[in-house]
Amino acid sequence: MPRLHRACALVGLLLLSQGVLAQKLRLVADAWPPFTDATLLNGGLATDIVSTALTRAGYASEFEQVPWARALLGIGEGRYDVLINAWYNDERTLIGQFSGEYLLNRVRFLKRKDAPIEFNNLQQLHTYPIAVIRGYAYSPEFDNDVALQKIPVHNFAMAVRMLAADRVKLTLEDEYVARHYLARESAKVRNSVEFLPKALSENSLHILVSLKNPEHQKIVAGFDRVIAEMKADGSYARLMKQHGM
Incomplete structure (x- = not known):
């Protein structure tokens, strides 16, 4: 029995020395x-x-x-x-x-595929209604731009469905989050929208x-x-x- 105890102790020390037993x-x-x-x-x-x-x-x-x-x-x-x-x-x-x-989190705008909208600066978007999630912070520049037509909604699913139905012209979300929810939307919604190339923020x-x-x-x-x-x-x-x- 003492020999077994010594063997177990030796194995324990070996594992510790190899970093196997960490916190x-x-x-x-x-x-x-x-x-x-x-x-x-x-x-x-x-x-x-x-x-x-x-x-x-x-x-x-x-x-x-x-x-x-x-x-x-x-x-x-x-x-x-x-x-x-x-x-x-x-x-x-x-x-x-x-x-x-x-x-890397990239917040990007989405538009309908048939909408000729470009984004290089926020001033270009002042004429378009944009669905935003109530309480979200997107970027200081976007959040503080009072000329943007922001339409508050409860979540991204609502925003992207409004976009697909042409009730708003744009919405925005982290790219990975948007892709996650779009994969769960109907093909009609998913196939009618696309990301604008330029990210709002990273x-x-x-x-x-x-x-x-x-x-x-x-x-x-x-x-x-x-x-x-x-x-x-x-x-x-x-x-x-x-x-x-």
């Missing part, structure tokens, strides 16, 4: 399909990318979905280790350390690791390293394809 990280995000959603494949695109990268960096993880305000508060208090889907701002650096960019997506975790620098460094490796070896592209992107 279990508590991942958190709000529902934001297709990026983070507990009902989707592996918790959504962003959750899948982040958990895969952390696993390859030597960390086990578990995911919890909560409202955004609770997720951010939990990172600040140390109840969670990693916020999966964070846009950078200076205020958040007081509670967590940002990784490098691992996804925001890089990062993980935010709680400063309460003493290994936050190590976690971020490992995550960034593995994301680069995944892009180089093709596994990042395979994950994107699995999620329909």
Whole structure:
């Protein structure tokens, strides 16, 4: 029996030396399909990318979905280790350390395919009614332009159906989010609209690791390293394809 104990201890030390037994990280995000959603494949695109990268960096993880305000508060208090889907701002650096960019969010306009609308600057769009989701922030320039004809709606599904019915001339949404919802619309709606080429805004997506975790620098460094490796070896592209992107 003592020999068995020594053998088990030796195996444990070996696993620790190889980084196999690492701390279990508590991942958190709000529902934001297709990026983070507990009902989707592996918790959504962003959750899948982040958990895969952390696993390859030597960390086990578990995911919890909560409202955004609770997720951010939990990172600040140390109840969670990693916020999966964070846009950078200076205020958040007081509670967590940002990784490098691992996804890019592009907010783009959609129009009817038969509408001769072009977008190079917002002034060109002042004559068109635009469906916007009530309470959303799209970009400071767009949000503060009082000459734009903004028609508030409850969600993107309503906005794109109004667009397909020619009740508005434009709507806008993050490109990945729009593609996710368009795939669930009828062919009539889906085939009648298209994206304008130029994006309104771009925001890089990062993980935010709680400063309460003493290994936050190590976690971020490992995550960034593995994301680069995944892009180089093709596994990042395979994950994107699995999620329909």
